[in-house]
Structures are given as C-alpha cells and as structure tokens.
Amino acid sequence: xxxxxxxxxAAFPTLERGATSQWLQVNNDAYLIDCGEGTQRSILLRKCxxxxxxxxxxxxxxxxxxxxxxxxxxxxxxxxRERPLKIIGPVGLETYLxxxxxxxxxxxxxxxxxxxxxxxxxxxxxxxxxxxxxxxxRIDCHGFRFDENKKPNIRKELVxxxxxxxxxxxxxxxGQDWEGKDIVITNSExxxxxxxxxxxxxxxxxxxxxxxxIFTGVDTLxxxxxxxxxxxxxxxxxxxxxxxxxxxxxxxxxxGTLLLGHLSSRYNTSVGHLNxxxxxxxxxxx
Amino acid sequence: xxxxxxxxxAAFPTLERGATSQWLQVNNDAYLIDCGEGTQRSILLRKCxxxxxxxxxxxxxxxxxxxxxxxxxxxxxxxxRERPLKIIGPVGLETYLxxxxxxxxxxxxxxxxxxxxxxxxxxxxxxxxxxxxxxxxRIDCHGFRFDENKKPNIRKELVxxxxxxxxxxxxxxxGQDWEGKDIVITNSExxxxxxxxxxxxxxxxxxxxxxxxIFTGVDTLxxxxxxxxxxxxxxxxxxxxxxxxxxxxxxxxxxGTLLLGHLSSRYNTSVGHLNxxxxxxxxxxx
Numbered sequence: 071x072x073x074x075x076x077x078x079x080a081a082f083p084t085l086e087r088g089a090t091s092q093w094l095q096v097n098n099d100a101y102l103i104d105c106g107e108g109t110q111r112s113i114l115l116r117k118c119x120x121x122x123x124x125x126x127x128x129x130x131x132x133x134x135x136x137x138x139x140x141x142x143x144x145x146x147x148x149x150x151r152e153r154p155l156k157i158i159g160p161v162g163l164e165t166y167l168x169x170x171x172x173x174x175x176x177x178x179x180x181x182x183x184x185x186x187x188x189x190x191x192x193x194x195x196x197x198x199x200x201x202x203x204x205x206x207x208r209i210d211c212h213g214f215r216f217d218e219n220k221k222p223n224i225r226k227e228l229v230x231x232x233x234x235x236x237x238x239x240x241x242x243x244x245g246q247d248w249e250g251k252d253i254v255i256t257n258s259e260x261x262x263x264x265x266x267x268x269x270x271x272x273x274x275x276x277x278x279x280x281x282x283x284i285f286t287g288v289d290t291l292x293x294x295x296x297x298x299x300x301x302x303x304x305x306x307x308x309x310x311x312x313x314x315x316x317x318x319x320x321x322x323x324x325x326g327t328l329l330l331g332h333l334s335s336r337y338n339t340s341v342g343h344l345n346x347x348x349x350x351x352x353x354x355x356x
Numbered sequence: 357x358x359x360x361x362x363x364x365x366a367a368f369p370t371l372e373r374g375a376t377s378q379w380l381q382v383n384n385d386a387y388l389i390d391c392g393e394g395t396q397r398s399i400l401l402r403k404c405x406x407x408x409x410x411x412x413x414x415x416x417x418x419x420x421x422x423x424x425x426x427x428x429x430x431x432x433x434x435x436x437r438e439r440p441l442k443i444i445g446p447v448g449l450e451t452y453l454x455x456x457x458x459x460x461x462x463x464x465x466x467x468x469x470x471x472x473x474x475x476x477x478x479x480x481x482x483x484x485x486x487x488x489x490x491x492x493x494r495i496d497c498h499g500f501r502f503d504e505n506k507k508p509n510i511r512k513e514l515v516x517x518x519x520x521x522x523x524x525x526x527x528x529x530x531g532q533d534w535e536g537k538d539i540v541i542t543n544s545e546x547x548x549x550x551x552x553x554x555x556x557x558x559x560x561x562x563x564x565x566x567x568x569x570i571f572t573g574v575d576t577l578x579x580x581x582x583x584x585x586x587x588x589x590x591x592x593x594x595x596x597x598x599x600x601x602x603x604x605x606x607x608x609x610x611x612g613t614l615l616l617g618h619l620s621s622r623y624n625t626s627v628g629h630l631n632x633x634x635x636x637x638x639x640x641x642x
Contacts, residue, residue, distance in 0.1 A: 081431075081434050082396065082427065082430070082431035082434055082435075083396060083397050083427075083431075084397075084400065085397065085400050085401060088397075089427075107393055107394065107396070107397075107423075107424065107427040108393065108394050108397060110368065110369060110393070111369050111370075111371065111374075111393075111394055114370065114371050115371060131457075133426060133427060133430045133458060137393075137423075137426055137427045137430075138393065140419060140423055141368065141369075141375075141393040141419060141423045144368070144419045144423075145367075145368035145369075148367050148368055149368075165455075166455075166456075166457075169451075169452075169455035169456075170452075170455075170456075171417075171452075172419060
C-alpha cells in the first residue's frame with residue numbers, strides 16, 4: 071500500500087494545502103478518498119495514474135471534499151477512459167453528480183450511496199476490502215478502512231500432520247476450517263502470509279469518537295485535526311477534532327502510525343499540532 | 357486596467373495551464389471572467405484580492421469555465437465576505453449554482469442569465485461598462501467587452517467661446533450636446549479625457565467570426581486559439597479557432613494587442629501558435 075496525500079487543508083484550499091484528497095495505490099489498483107477542488111491537478115503533480123483508479127470513496131458532501139469530482143470525472147472522459155469506475159459515498163452523491171452534468175460518455179460510472187449508519191464491508195476487489203464507519207459530523211459522514219487482500223499460503227507441515235486431502239485445500243485457502251474425523255483445525259491455524267496484509271484507516275471530518283470503531287489496530291490511521299487544543303471549543307462547535315483528541319483516539323485504538331491532516335488555515339505552522347499529538351502518541355506525522 | 361491570466365488551458369487543467377479564468381482589475385474594482393477548477397487557488401497565488409471583486413462573467417457552461425465557481429463562492433462565504441456579488445452568464449447558470457448547494461449565507465448573490473443572442477450593455481458600474489457578444493460554439497457562449505468608465509473633462513476654451521452657462525455643464529458631462537441659439541456643439545467636441553479610457557475584449561470559446569462584432573478597435577483582445585493550423589479541421593469540428601484565425605480576426609477588427617489562450621494540452625510549446633499568429637498580426641502574445 072502506498073498512500074499519497076493530494077490535499078490536506080480544511081474548508082478551502084490555500085497555497086500551502088490543497089482541499090482534501092488522498093490516493094491509495096495497492097499494486098496495480100488505485101483508490102481515491104475524497105476529491106476536493108484541484109484534485110485532478112494534484113494527481114498530475116504527484117504522478118498518480120488514473121488508469122489504475124478503480125473506485126472513489128467520498129466521506130461527506132461538504133465542498134472541500136467533493137468540488138474536484140465533476141472535473142476529474144469529466145477530464146478522464148475527455149482523455150479517453152474506458153474502464154468502469156465505482157463511486158461510493160453518502161446519500162446525495164448521485165443527485166450532485168447528475169446535476170453537475172458530467173456523467174461520462176466513454177466509461178460507466180456506478181454510484182453507490184451509503185446509509186448514514188452503514189458499517190460493514192462496502193467494497194471488495196482483488197486488492198482491497200473496504201469497510202465503512204459512521205463518524206460524528208454536522209452532516210452524514212463516513213470513515214473508511216482499507217484492508218489489503220493478500221493471498222494466504224497453507225502450512226504444509228499441518229497438511230502432512232493431519233493428512234489433509236489435496237482437493238480440500240482450495241476451500242481452506244478461501245476461508246474454511248478443516249474438519250477431520252475427531253478434530254477441527256481452524257482456518258487461521260492452517261494459513262499464513264509471507265507478507266502481512268496491511269490496513270489503513272481514514273477518519274475525516276469528525277468529532278472525537280469514544281466508542282469502539284473499525285479502526286482498532288490499523289497499521290496507519292489518518293485522523294482529522296482541524297484544530298489544536300487552544301481552539302477545542304471551536305472544534306466542538308464545528309464537529310471537528312483537535313490534534314490531542316486525534317492522538318488520544320490513536321492511542322486508545324492501538325494503531326501503528328498516526329497521520330494528522332485537515333488543518334485549519336488559521337495555523338501558519340503545523341508544529342503546534344505535532345507537539346500536542348506526539349506527547350500522547352509519539353509516532354505521529356502531520 | 358490590469359489583466360491577470362489565472363488559467364489559460366483548454367478542456368482540463370494541466371500542470372502548465374490552469375483551467376480558464378481571468379482577473380480584470382480597474383482601480384478598486386475587480387471582475388472575474390470565467391472560473392475553471394482551481395481558480396480560487398490561482399487568485400491566491402497571483403495575489404488578487406476578492407474584496408475588490410464586484411462581478412463574475414461566465415462565457416458558457418462547459419466545465420473548464422465553471423467548475424471553480426462553487427468553491428470560490430463558498431470560500432468567500434467562509435472567509436466572511438459581506439459585499440454583494442453579481443454573476444452574469446448563460447441560461448442554466450442559476451440552476452447549476454442552486455444545485456451545487458453553495459449559495460452563500462453571509463453575502464447576496466445576484467445571478468443574471470443572458471439570452472443566447474444578447475448583445476447590448478449587460479453591466480455597468482463606476483469603473484466599467486460591459487457588453488455582450490454572442491460567439492459561435494457548440495453551446496450558447498458569449499464574449500465580453502469591458503470599457504473603462506473614465507470621467508471626462510470639459511474644454512474650458514469652448515465654454516468661454518460659446519458662453520455656455522455653468523448650470524448646463526453637468527448635463528454635458530453626463531453626455532448631452534449643447535444647443536445654443538444658432539448652433540449645436542456635440543458632446544464629443546466639448547469633452548476630452550486626460551487619460552484615454554481603455555477597452556478589453558474577451559472571446560472564448562468560438563469558431564472564427566467573419567461578421568462585424570463589438571470587438572472592433574479594442575485596445576487588447578483575448579481570442580481563444582485552441583489549435584494551430586495543422587489541426588484546423590479539428591478546430592472546425594469542435595467549434596474552436598486556430599492561432600491564425602484569431603490573428604485574422606484581430607487584424608480585421610483593428611485591435612491594439614492580441615492575447616492568445618485556451619491552448620489544447622496536445623501542444624508542449626506555444627511557439628507554433630505564436631509564429632502562426634505573428635505573421636498576420638505582429639503584436640501577439642500567448
């Protein structure tokens with residue numbers, strides 16, 4: 071998994087930070103998460119290649135997360151895209167795209183609208199499985215967890231030990247346990263990964279969440295940190311988080327690495343965010 | 357008049373050229389012409405100041421001329437704008453902005469839709485008068501002419517010579533002729549400008565126009581030149597112009613200076629456009 075931050079600003083693009091968008095590349099498949107104004111130019115600048123793009127995930131219908139979508143859809147059409155594209159996001163997404171008058175002529179777009187409380191698997195292909203988590207914002211908003219789909223290997227020593235017949239192995243590789251005469255060997259015992267599949271969590275825009283979420287244990291978590299603690303009341307009023315609150319969540323959720331973004335343009339530097347977060351969660355990057 | 361090119365690309369933004377937008381500053385008043393995706397960031401980059409912005413003029417409803425409008429309107433709202441804003445463009449503009457859900461809460465937006473054949477004065481304030489010219493594109497499209505409104509001075513020697521009473525002078529300054537007992541002195545004889553008012557013409561997107569237009573004699577004309585003559589058939593098919601056609605128009609219209617833009621991304625350099633145009637019209641810039 072390779073993550074490219076295309077924009078990490080809040081509310082509107084500034085010279086320093088573009089509006090929110092991220093590019094997640096997994097082998098030869100790519101996923102766009104949110105699409106603020108200017109995303110298509112950031113994609114060019116960061117040398118991401120839309121030919122790999124399979125699906126776009128939209129967290130919520132605020133302009134700084136969607137105003138780049140009509141242009142991107144339209145430009146890929148003009149550039150001759152033929153590969154179908156899935157776009158997954160909240161209720162209202164389909165009407166927005168239809169009224170923007172950009173649904174392409176050369177390639178198919180399949181739009182899926184998520185229920186406000188949707189929290190299961192919302193997308194799956196050969197490279198990733200994606201899960202949704204309702205967040206707490208002024209309007210319906212979803213976080214996303216991306217789990218890499220890696221092909222597992224079977225432990226040959228167990229196949230020999232329990233004399234598992236060859237014809238049963240495909241079932242085991244696709245997730246079944248093995249039931250012998252007097253014994254059941256669970257799937258997780260039988261399989262292993264040469265390279266561990268990684269997971270990425272994306273949370274913006276949201277108030278701090280204190281209940282268990284699907285982000286527990288992800289390798290890397292992106293959590294919005296629009297404010298620092300100095301403006302915690304403003305964060306509360308506007309349904310956003312501070313860097314400290316993001317770090318608390320990352321700690322409580324036992325994630326590997328924390329990325330902060332969606333910084334308000336009132337801050338000239340990100341040092342305040344970083345200092346505040348690393349006190350609680352050292353492996354933080356802004 | 358000071359013109360800032362915010363974007364000069366065609367169809368979609370590239371790393372080299374943003375989508376179409378121009379900023380026209382006249383004293384303390386400013387006007388935006390078209391608003392492709394990324395315009396609000398170009399405004400920051402070029403240090404244009406939206407506090408001066410009085411009106412936005414939209415040529416036509418193709419994405420590369422309008423996709424920056426929702427973001428700009430919304431960002432000025434978030435930044436606390438209170439000054440009313442006029443937006444003038446083709447039929448469909450109002451529906452587009454309403455469905456983008458960005459009409460601001462802090463300031464008033466007045467949208468005016470132009471008839472397809474609208475060709476009179478469409479806007480006037482203390483700094484400029486703006487006129488509309490129907491262009492020839494795949495959809496309704498308008499060019500705009502901006503005439504600087506300068507306060508004229510009266511020729512004192514003529515006031516003395518014809519003994520014009522002081523109370524008549526305001527009428528003359530606002531455009532009337534003077535009628536004496538046996539003589540009529542025309543307004544243009546009576547008035548002069550310390551600094552000559554300048555005019556600017558904006559033409560995009562369009563096929564070449566061979567009939568008289570409102571752009572005759574403008575000081576500076578911006579004319580789209582999506583293609584060079586090598587692709588003249590493609591220009592015709594897509595209702596665009598070549599650099600040579602733009603230069604022919606500039607010559608036939610006796611303009612002062614020609615600006616070319618809206619270059620297709622197929623060209624890695626603008627040298628071809630410049631060479632082709634300057635053969636016919638030497639005072640050309642790309």
